[in-house]
Amino acid sequence: MSKNKTEKVTITPAKGRPMLHWVGKRPLTNLIAFPPQHIETFDPVNSGQIYNNRLIHGDNKEVLATLLANGYRGKINLIYIDPPFDSGADYVRKVSLRGITGEAKIEGENYTFGEQIQYTDIWANDNYLQFMYERLLLLKELLASNGLLFLHCDTAKNYHLRCLLDEVFGANNFANEIIWKYTKFAGKNSGFPSNHDTLLVYSKSNEYVFHKTRIPVNTPRKQTGRVWDKELKKAVQKKDEQGNLVYYDQTDKEVDDTWTDIQIVNPVAYERQEFPTQKPEGLLERVILSSTNPENIVLDCFIGSGTTAAVAQKLGRRWIGCDINKGAIQTTSKRLQRIILDQIDTIQKKQPELFSTNDCETELLGPFNDIDPKVGALSFSVYRVNDYDLQIQHNEAVNLACEHIGIERKKTDTFFDGTLGKNLVKIIPFNHPLSPVDLEEIKKELEARPDEDRAISVVCLGMELAAKAWIEEWNRLRKGQSAVNKFEVIELRSDNKYGGFLKHEPAKAKVKFSRIKDIVKIEIEDFISPTIITRLQQQAGLLQPKIDDWRSMVDCVMIDTNYGGKVFNISVSDVPEKKNDLVNGKYELQDVKKDSNVAVKLIDMLGEEVLISKQI
Ligand SMILES: C[S@@+](CC[C@H](N)C(=O)[O-])C[C@H]1O[C@@H](n2cnc3c(N)ncnc32)[C@H](O)[C@@H]1O
Incomplete structure (x- = not known):
C-alpha cells in the first residue's frame, strides 16, 4: 500500500452466460485506483509488521481498485461479504452517552438522539444490480485461483444475486447455497415467518481450499430395559416437553x-457492538475454518461492525476490511484493538519469554488458543481511500436538510431526490462544493427526459465560482415564456432563507501535558461537543439527560507518544468495555524521549474526532 500515484487498473470481462439485464447495465473494464492514505496504526508490541491486517475507509469500489493496484490481484484466499440487502430500510446504529441511561426522541426526527443512520439501504432495483455487479467483478480479480467467495443475502435479492454471480464467475463455479436458519423473535406478519438467510458460495476453479466440518449431535436413546451406569456416562440427560428425563447419545x-x-x-x-445487521461470530468461524488455512488472507469489503476481521484475527488469519461508513471503521478498530490486547495478554501469561526476545516476530510460533499467530499478526493499520470524513454525517445531513427545507423525498427516482413546491430537487453530496461536473450530470439526465419541464432546485453546502457562472449561462439561455428546467441553487451554508443550520462547530478538548524525567503525564480536563449539546437541547420538553461529566460524551481515547503528523500510532488505547463505563482521562506514559510530539485523539459518541498534540 505504498504507491502514492493514481493508477489505471484493468478488469476481466464477466464470463457471460446466463446474463441478467437491467436498465443502465454497463460493463466495468477499467478504473482509476487512488493512492491509500495511511492514517492510523495499532501495534502494541512494536512488531513493525503492521501491514498484515488492514482496515480501509472508503467506497469499496475505489478500495478494491486500490487493492488491485497494490499487489493483491489473485492473492485473497477468502472473501465474505454481507452487502446491503435492498431491504428498503434505513439502518440505524444505536449510540448513547456513556454512563447515562434513557433515550428520548427529537421532535420532528424519526430517530432518537442516540441513533445515527449508519447507511441507507434504499435503492432503485437497477442501481442495486449495477452496484453489486461492479463489486463482484472487482472481487473476482482479487480472489486467489483456489479461493472462495461467500455472499450473504436474504430473500429480497438472492435470486438476482445468484444470476449476477453466475454471470461473473461462471455457473460452473457455483460451489454451494447455504441456508442459515436462525430464530428471530419478530417475523413478518403474513405468511410463514421468515427465519433464514442464504450464503451463495462461488469459486474460480474446481480446486479450492475446503475443510470438512463436524459438529456434535444428540440422538435420543431408545430405552430398552435398564440403562447401565457405565453407558450413562456417555449419554446426555435432558428433559422432554412433558418433563420426562430422556437420555441422548452424543455423536457427531x-x-x-x-x-x-x-x-x-x-x-x-x-x-454485541450495537450495530444493526451484525452477524454472529459463530457464522464467520464456520466460514473461515472451512475454507482457509492459517495466515491466509480474508477480505470483507462491507465490514460493518467488524465481525469478519474479529474472527479472522482470533483464528490467526490475516484480514482486510473496508467500509464507507466512518462509524463502522471506528467500531471495527475498537473491536480489534480489544481482541489483540486480549491475545497479547493470553500469550504473555502462557509464554512470557516470547516477548523478551529481540526477534520476537520469528520466535512466536507457540500454541495459542489452538492457533499460531505471529507477532506480526497482533497489529493492524487503518487507511483512507479518498476523503469520506463527512460521510458519517452525510445521510443524516441529507435527511435533516430535507426536513429543514421541506423537500418531499422521492425514493423511487434514481437520480433526483424529491420535490420542493413545483421544482425537482437534486442534492449534491455534502463532501464537496457544487461544481460544473455535478451540473453537467444533471444536464445529461435532463436530456434523457425530454418531457421534463420542471425547474430544478440544486441543494448543496457551498458552490464553486465556476458553477455559479455555469448556472448563469444556463438560465440566460432559458429566458422567456418557454423556459424549462431553470436552475435555482440553495446553498445551505449561506442561504438567506435556509442557511445556518448545518454550521458545524467542531468538538473541543482541553488537555494538560506534564513531564517528570522520562514519564509524561496527560490529563484531559474537559471535552465539549457542540453537536451533542445541540442535539440534547432539541429534546426540550422530553426526558433530557444532563451532562455532569465530560467523559459521558467520549467514546474512547487513544495516545501516540511520537506523532509525526500523518500516521497515528496507537501506543495507549482507552476503550471502555461496557457502555456505562467511562474513559479514564488520566494517563501516565513511561520512557517517553525528550521533545517527543505526544498526541491525544478523542472520539466522541457521534464519531467525531479531536486531536491535540504537544511537543514535550
Ligand atoms: C449489512 S452491513 C455488514 C454487517 C457486518 N457483516 C457485521 O457483522 O457487522 C453492510 C455494511 O456495508 C457498508 N457499505 C454499504 N455500501 C458500501 C460501499 N459502497 N462501500 C463500502 N461499504 C459499504 C455499510 O456501511 C454497512 O456497514
Whole structure:
C-alpha cells in the first residue's frame, strides 16, 4: 500500500452466460485506483509488521481498485461479504452517552438522539444490480485461483444475486447455497415467518481450499430395559416437553448446507457492538475454518461492525476490511484493538519469554488458543481511500436538510431526490462544493427526459465560482415564456432563507501535558461537543439527560507518544468495555524521549474526532 500515484487498473470481462439485464447495465473494464492514505496504526508490541491486517475507509469500489493496484490481484484466499440487502430500510446504529441511561426522541426526527443512520439501504432495483455487479467483478480479480467467495443475502435479492454471480464467475463455479436458519423473535406478519438467510458460495476453479466440518449431535436413546451406569456416562440427560428425563447419545455429524446450530447475536452477548445487521461470530468461524488455512488472507469489503476481521484475527488469519461508513471503521478498530490486547495478554501469561526476545516476530510460533499467530499478526493499520470524513454525517445531513427545507423525498427516482413546491430537487453530496461536473450530470439526465419541464432546485453546502457562472449561462439561455428546467441553487451554508443550520462547530478538548524525567503525564480536563449539546437541547420538553461529566460524551481515547503528523500510532488505547463505563482521562506514559510530539485523539459518541498534540 505504498504507491502514492493514481493508477489505471484493468478488469476481466464477466464470463457471460446466463446474463441478467437491467436498465443502465454497463460493463466495468477499467478504473482509476487512488493512492491509500495511511492514517492510523495499532501495534502494541512494536512488531513493525503492521501491514498484515488492514482496515480501509472508503467506497469499496475505489478500495478494491486500490487493492488491485497494490499487489493483491489473485492473492485473497477468502472473501465474505454481507452487502446491503435492498431491504428498503434505513439502518440505524444505536449510540448513547456513556454512563447515562434513557433515550428520548427529537421532535420532528424519526430517530432518537442516540441513533445515527449508519447507511441507507434504499435503492432503485437497477442501481442495486449495477452496484453489486461492479463489486463482484472487482472481487473476482482479487480472489486467489483456489479461493472462495461467500455472499450473504436474504430473500429480497438472492435470486438476482445468484444470476449476477453466475454471470461473473461462471455457473460452473457455483460451489454451494447455504441456508442459515436462525430464530428471530419478530417475523413478518403474513405468511410463514421468515427465519433464514442464504450464503451463495462461488469459486474460480474446481480446486479450492475446503475443510470438512463436524459438529456434535444428540440422538435420543431408545430405552430398552435398564440403562447401565457405565453407558450413562456417555449419554446426555435432558428433559422432554412433558418433563420426562430422556437420555441422548452424543455423536457427531458432517455439516451440510443447512446450518441450524448458529443463532443471531443476542442482546446481551459479549460480541454485541450495537450495530444493526451484525452477524454472529459463530457464522464467520464456520466460514473461515472451512475454507482457509492459517495466515491466509480474508477480505470483507462491507465490514460493518467488524465481525469478519474479529474472527479472522482470533483464528490467526490475516484480514482486510473496508467500509464507507466512518462509524463502522471506528467500531471495527475498537473491536480489534480489544481482541489483540486480549491475545497479547493470553500469550504473555502462557509464554512470557516470547516477548523478551529481540526477534520476537520469528520466535512466536507457540500454541495459542489452538492457533499460531505471529507477532506480526497482533497489529493492524487503518487507511483512507479518498476523503469520506463527512460521510458519517452525510445521510443524516441529507435527511435533516430535507426536513429543514421541506423537500418531499422521492425514493423511487434514481437520480433526483424529491420535490420542493413545483421544482425537482437534486442534492449534491455534502463532501464537496457544487461544481460544473455535478451540473453537467444533471444536464445529461435532463436530456434523457425530454418531457421534463420542471425547474430544478440544486441543494448543496457551498458552490464553486465556476458553477455559479455555469448556472448563469444556463438560465440566460432559458429566458422567456418557454423556459424549462431553470436552475435555482440553495446553498445551505449561506442561504438567506435556509442557511445556518448545518454550521458545524467542531468538538473541543482541553488537555494538560506534564513531564517528570522520562514519564509524561496527560490529563484531559474537559471535552465539549457542540453537536451533542445541540442535539440534547432539541429534546426540550422530553426526558433530557444532563451532562455532569465530560467523559459521558467520549467514546474512547487513544495516545501516540511520537506523532509525526500523518500516521497515528496507537501506543495507549482507552476503550471502555461496557457502555456505562467511562474513559479514564488520566494517563501516565513511561520512557517517553525528550521533545517527543505526544498526541491525544478523542472520539466522541457521534464519531467525531479531536486531536491535540504537544511537543514535550
Ligand atoms: C449489512 S452491513 C455488514 C454487517 C457486518 N457483516 C457485521 O457483522 O457487522 C453492510 C455494511 O456495508 C457498508 N457499505 C454499504 N455500501 C458500501 C460501499 N459502497 N462501500 C463500502 N461499504 C459499504 C455499510 O456501511 C454497512 O456497514
